[in-house]
Structure formats: structure tokens, C-alpha cells
Amino acid sequence: MASKTLVRRVAGASSVWRAVSRVRPEPLRLAPIFAPLQSRFTSSNARHSEDRAPYEKSESVGNRALSQFDISGKVFIVTGGGRGLGLCLAQGLVEAGGRVHCLDRLEQPDPAFGESAERLKREVGGELIYHRVDVTDNDALETVIADIGAERQRLDGLIAAAAIQQVTPALDYASADIAKMLSVNYTGVFLSARACARQMHKYKIQGSICLIASMSGTIANRGFIAPVYNSSKAAVVQLAKNLAMEWGRMNPDGSGGIRVNAISPGHIMTPMVEENFRRGEASKEEWENNNMLGRLSRPDEYKAAALFLLSRASSYMTGSNVIIDGGTTAW
Structure with missing residues (x-):
């Protein structure tokens, strides 16, 4: 009797399995920035379209979950x-479908900019647009950002990455150098965020702003004497919280709803850091020993975090500081 009951149960389970196996879910499609993962989920190169629903609309789960990272048609x-x-983060936004305007004070962007622009146009049909402007020049900054917003009647996001660095002991720091450092690293970030927020309010875009701070805004780096740089980055972390508080609520006219967060990178291998090593201002070995992974980071390791903060994937996140430092501040 027991054996007959067991046979019936197995047969029933088998019929359910056959029914389920005939349902073929649509393959998961990821944004281009996640291309290295694509082959794990689907062999199709077709891109998933998005309805660009407002933040208030619930997103479906399952195979559409990662569509929240799609920023196609949006302006940054x-x-x-x-x-x-900054250039590396801009590349990530283009790879995910965004139209990206890069602002810098360089008369001509780095040669890597032109190479990136050509590659992105060829591979994903995206575009990097360069504008020469100093973030400390409020009038020029307001004009450029207003023109960008007017082009497509929208502005969806900002990454404020412009910054300078100076290694000088506190006892030797000239007041003019302090003012210069803060004018770029703090005032320039403030002015950039404000100019972008004005355009978001104007076009009633629930945008997102990402301020690039540093783990140096939370700790004093061993073996690296940069008191003003570190202080300026601490100010950026606090600025993100205050702007998030001011701009987060929706207004009766439909403006507002702007999210503001910060990213605090750890030590990154860049030409500027390599110059620090060359001058003896820092030790690569010491910096590697100071974190839990035993190595320095690469610029591309911050792409996905920036995309997360500027996309609908982080729609309930504001006023936060995302520390990505290989565990340096977790000891």
C-alpha cells in the first residue's frame, strides 16, 4: 500500500516537472556595463528596452530586475x-546608455578621452561630449550646464569628480594654497551640484547627484601628508548629506525628488598617484599593506557603483557615503 502511494506521488511530481520545464523564461539581459557577466545568463545580444517609469512605480522582479540600471536616453x-x-566613470555611463557631457578645465582633454569617445561610438553607439569650463567659475559653469539641459529639455544626473591634490605639511601650507584647494575640491563641487539641481528643478527631473569624496575624508592616511585635501573631502561627504536633505522632497509643482550621495574611493592607480610615488610623497608598498586586499584599486572598479547611484537601482538611497577602499577604513 505504501509503495503504491509513493509511486503516485512520484508520478505526480514528474507531471508537474514536465509542465514547468515547458515554460521558457525570457533570458536576463544586462546593461552594457555588465557585459562581462552577460554570457552567464544569455547568449542573446539584444538589448532590453525600458519603460522609464518614475521612481514611485514598483519594478517587476525576476528577469527584469537589472533593467533598473538602464539609463538609455538620459543626460548626465x-x-x-x-x-x-572622472573619464572612467563617464565611460561607464555611456556604456549603460547615457548621453554624457564631460566638463574639465583642460584646453584639450587627455588623449585617452578621444580614444574612449571613438571606442564608445563604435561599440555601443554612445557619445562623450567635452566642454572646457572651470568648476570654480560660477557664471561659466551655470551657462554651460543650462545649455546642456536645454538641448534635450532634461538633465538626469551629475558626477562631481573635479579635484586637485597637494602634499604639504600643515606647518608649511600657504593660505593661498589652502584657498585654491578648497575652491576646487569643495566650492567647485557645491557650484556644480547647485547648477545641475537648478536644471533638474526646471525640467522636473527626479535626478541623482554623485559627489566624489574620498576615504581620506574619513581617516588620516598613513604616510601621506595632505591635510587640506583630506579636509576638503570630509566637507564633500557632509555636503552630500545636506543637499540630500534640502532637495529630496517632491514639491507641489512636480520638481524636487533629487537624490544626493557620495562615493569615497580608496587608493587608485592613476597618473597623479604614480607621480606621488615618483616624488617619494607616498609609498606604494605601505598603501598596499594598509588595506585588506593588499593592492591598489583601478579606476574602472568604481564604474558600477557610480552607475548604481545614478540609476533607478538606488531609487531609495540618498544622503549616503559609499566607501570603496579595499577595507582600509575597516581595520
Whole structure:
């Protein structure tokens, strides 16, 4: 009797399995920035379209979950985007479908900018647009950002990455150098965020702003004497919280709803850091020993985090500081 019951159960389970096996879910499609993972989920190169619903609309789960990273048709600004980390983050936004305007004070962007622009146009049909402007020049900055917003009647996001560095002991720091450092690293970030927020309010875009701070805004780096740089990055972390508080609520006219967060990178291998090593201002070995992974980071390791903060994937996140430092601050 027991054996007959067991046979019936197995047969029933088998019929359910046959029914389920005939259902073929649509393959998961990822944004281009996640291309290295694509082959794990689907062999199709077709891109998943998105309805661009507002933040208030719930997203379906399952095979459409990662569509929240799709920023196709959206317009972004990256300050400090002519080279280095800013350029790398701008590339990530283009790879995910964004139209990206890079602002920098360089008369001509780094040669890597032109190479990136050509590659992105060829591979994903995206575009990097360069504008020469100093983030400390409020009038020029407001004009450029207003023109960018007017082009397509929208501005969806900002990455404020423009910054300078100076290694000088506190006892030797000239007041003019302090003012210069803060004018770029703090005031320039403030002015950039404000100019972009004005356009978001004007076109009633629930945008997202990402301020590039540093783990140096949370700790004093061993073996690296940069008191003003570190202080300026601490100010950027606090600025993100205050702007998030001011701009987060929706207004009766439909404006507002702007999210503001910060990313605090750890030590990154860039030409500027290599110059620090060459001058003896820092030790590569010491910096590697100071984190839990035993190595320095690469600029491309911050692409996905920036995309997360500027996309609908982080729609309930604001006023936060995302520390990505290989565990340096976790000891």
C-alpha cells in the first residue's frame, strides 16, 4: 500500500516537472556595463528596452530586475571628466546608455578621452561630449550646464569628480594654497551640484547627484601628508548629506525628488598617484599593506557603483557615503 502511494506521488511530481520545464523564461539581459557577466545568463545580444517609469512605480522582479540600471536616453554631466577617474566613470555611463557631457578645465582633454569617445561610438553607439569650463567659475559653469539641459529639455544626473591634490605639511601650507584647494575640491563641487539641481528643478527631473569624496575624508592616511585635501573631502561627504536633505522632497509643482550621495574611493592607480610615488610623497608598498586586499584599486572598479547611484537601482538611497577602499577604513 505504501509503495503504491509513493509511486503516485512520484508520478505526480514528474507531471508537474514536465509542465514547468515547458515554460521558457525570457533570458536576463544586462546593461552594457555588465557585459562581462552577460554570457552567464544569455547568449542573446539584444538589448532590453525600458519603460522609464518614475521612481514611485514598483519594478517587476525576476528577469527584469537589472533593467533598473538602464539609463538609455538620459543626460548626465561629469566634472573632471577630461581624464582620470572622472573619464572612467563617464565611460561607464555611456556604456549603460547615457548621453554624457564631460566638463574639465583642460584646453584639450587627455588623449585617452578621444580614444574612449571613438571606442564608445563604435561599440555601443554612445557619445562623450567635452566642454572646457572651470568648476570654480560660477557664471561659466551655470551657462554651460543650462545649455546642456536645454538641448534635450532634461538633465538626469551629475558626477562631481573635479579635484586637485597637494602634499604639504600643515606647518608649511600657504593660505593661498589652502584657498585654491578648497575652491576646487569643495566650492567647485557645491557650484556644480547647485547648477545641475537648478536644471533638474526646471525640467522636473527626479535626478541623482554623485559627489566624489574620498576615504581620506574619513581617516588620516598613513604616510601621506595632505591635510587640506583630506579636509576638503570630509566637507564633500557632509555636503552630500545636506543637499540630500534640502532637495529630496517632491514639491507641489512636480520638481524636487533629487537624490544626493557620495562615493569615497580608496587608493587608485592613476597618473597623479604614480607621480606621488615618483616624488617619494607616498609609498606604494605601505598603501598596499594598509588595506585588506593588499593592492591598489583601478579606476574602472568604481564604474558600477557610480552607475548604481545614478540609476533607478538606488531609487531609495540618498544622503549616503559609499566607501570603496579595499577595507582600509575597516581595520
